[in-house]
Amino acid sequence: MKQNITPFARQVYLITQMIPHGKVATYTDIAIKMGKPKAVRAVGNALHNNPEMIVIPCHRVVNIKGGLAINFGFHGQDGQKELLEKEGVEVVSGTVNLDKYRIRELK
DNA sequence: AAGTTGACGACGA
DNA sequence: CTCGTCGCCAACT
Numbered sequence: 001m002k003q004n005i006t007p008f009a010r011q012v013y014l015i016t017q018m019i020p021h022g023k024v025a026t027y028t029d030i031a032i033k034m035g036k037p038k039a040v041r042a043v044g045n046a047l048h049n050n051p052e053m054i055v056i057p058c059h060r061v062v063n064i065k066g067g068l069a070i071n072f073g074f075h076g077q078d079g080q081k082e083l084l085e086k087e088g089v090e091v092v093s094g095t096v097n098l099d100k101y102r103i104r105e106l107k
Numbered sequence: 108a109a110g111t112t113g114a115c116g117a118c119g120a
Numbered sequence: 121c122t123c124g125t126c127g128c129c130a131a132c133t
Contacts, residue, residue: 008130027115031129042130044114049131061114069114 009046
C-alpha cells in the first residue's frame with residue numbers, strides 16, 4: 001500500500017471538493033473540467049476509490065439525470081439526501097433538478 | 108501484458 | 121419511461 005491514489009483520481013477529488021455549497025455537479029462536468037469529457041467513467045471509478053470520503057462531498061456529485069449515488073458511497077444510508085436538502089438542494093426520489101442546481105461555473 | 112469491471116452517457120427500440 | 125448496446129477512460133485482477 002505504498003502507491004496511494006493516482007494523479008487522475010486526485011484531480012477528481014480536487015474538483016469534487018470544488019463544488020460550492022448548495023450546488024451539484026455531474027460526472028460529465030468534472031470530466032470536462034479535467035479536459036476529458038469522455039473520461040466520465042474513469043471519474044466515477046476514481047470517486048469510488050474515495051479515500052477521503054469524509055472530506056469529499058461525493059453526495060454533491062450526480063449523474064446526468066441528477067440521480068444521486070447514495071446507493072453506493074454511504075452504505076445505503078439515504079441521509080445524504082437530507083444533507084443536500086439542508087444545503088438548499090431539493091431532492092426528489094434521490095434526484096435533483098439539474099436546471100437549477102447543476103453548477104455552471106465549473107465549466 | 109491482457110481481459111474484465113465500473114459512482115456513466117448517448118442512442119435505438 | 122425502461123431495457124439493451126456501444127463507446128470511452130482508468131483501475132483492478
